[in-house]
Amino acid sequence: MTTLEQGQTAKVRPTARFMLEHPAHFLAQGFGSGLSPIMPGTSGTLFAWLAFNVLSSRWPQWFTAFNWSIIIVVGFFIGVWACQVTGRNMGVADHGSMVWDEIIAFWLVLIFIVPADFSTQCWAFVWFRFFDMVKPPPIRWFDQHIKGGFGVMWDDIVAAFYTLLLFALWRVI
Template sequence: MTTSHKQAPAFRPDWAFLMRHPAHLLAFGFGSGLARKAPGTWGTLVAYPLFFLLLALGAGPLLISLLCVPLFVLGVWACQKTGDALGVHDYGGIVWDEVVAMLLVLAWAPAGWAGWLLAFALFRLFDIVKPWPIGWFDRRVHGGFGVMLDDIIAAGFALAVQALLASWLPV
């Protein structure tokens, strides 16, 4: 099936669609991508409970970062499968890319509400604005890998700025 980058699917995905295949449920961030307004933002928020669970289990930044590698690979598969089913390469409701990228940013965020808020703001900024080279990759790399790639690059930008600003955060 040929998929397009920025067109609407032939049908509006719903819970029934998500339940048809585990890839759809994952790609839609366990349902957060069904939000009619700002699904990417809702998908980004899904990373927080995962992050806090990993923290509670004793995972540190390096372990969480390493966990993002298989989650990225899983996302390539899930986003490709879901994009193919929808007939749309990067449908807005596909948010697993935001979940994984935000989890990576949170892994290195300064501990505390200010650091976690900064991580959110920076990641959303770079994911939405898509400065070069993020936008370049977003337009040119397609399929599940392309869906995942531009958000990981946005996470890299967020991590760099986060590192620069971390010392000015309230404790």
């Protein structure tokens, strides 16, 4: 059993077998990136970054900012379902192996900053991870009070907003 920081204990260990048992698990666990034994949220965010850049450079005619926006909105709502199902099946509402929320939120950051050089994308990654881990207000409030799949997804969207706000202020100064 896996003990979590919120004092909850998962009924099911996050394994490849568990992930492959249901499409919701596969999605919520970021196609396997959430199964990383160390810092799964960071692994999920790295996966998001890699996937965004590979897809956007390989098929630029399909992966435009507009289409990414559609993917993000649809992905958010599908993620609410996937995280709800996976959390229920694991016995923990927001298990660390569920990283679809980081993926969708970081794609949101990237559609607003790209085209950007590697250094700028690195800073976006660092700041997003900072806001997602530290959870400054009101992110922490959302994380503690909004439960279920929507709560899992929403606090990362707010972390993405903070990241984008920081970049907007940085460009003004």
